[in-house]
Amino acid sequence: MQALDRRLDTAIRLAGEAGAIAMRLRPPPGGPQATLKGIQDWVTEADGTVERFLSDRLREAFPEDGFQGEEAGVGRAGRLRWVVDPIDGTANYMRGANRFCVSLGLLEDRTPLVGAIFAPALHEMFAARKGAGATLNGVAIRSADTADMSRATVEIGWSARRPDADFIALCARVKASGAVLRMGGSGALGLADVAAGRQDAYGEMHINLWDVAGALAILAETGAVVGDFMANDGATAGNPILACAPAIAEAMAALF
């Protein structure tokens, strides 16, 4: 466990430093200031800069660990592997908005061991190590005890990787269940908010491992119910994600 504690401490420190770099490079509020790499799928120079920083620092600290980043793909193999999203919520970031984060997850095969998600403009650090609980700014967090869909807040993420008609139909089903809907533009922070009990579910019909790797380790420590993201080829091809407060998990699964 000592080895994992060292990795958790390092992940928290590097997420903080990476967040500071992202803040320095964040464009001022205004129209889109980024390049499109797909439909409404943005990339900024900061994505590459922050990812290279994390890759270099993690290699120095743990040369034996693997590394996979959103922008450059699988850079190094290893029994333990870091999966990093340098800026999750790029669509918010590139317009000078606050809801974005740096996400680091450490996995052993399919098992998430460590997660650190830092939202520098919100001054929020979510972190967890397998078996040691999850925290937000050092304070323990739990998923919510909401048991009734008519009192639930549910976030549904969007990407162009699934048909819009399916996304709209899913939103309609969730809304008809009585829940209120949100869409915040950062899958990692949406999942972290479920971990902290700030919302009751996050669902998205397709998302990639780098978006969720940090959050999976955090959610696992909070009582939230999470679908098997790593099933089939999830690590390389992505998968649907559904993370829920336990008492509405069955109802959400039926809607999803």
Ligand code: IPD
């Ligand atoms: C995206 C965000 C978004 C989610 C997309 C992701 P990016 O990641 O997490 O909320 O709906 O599926 O691709 O591009 O901001 O790193």
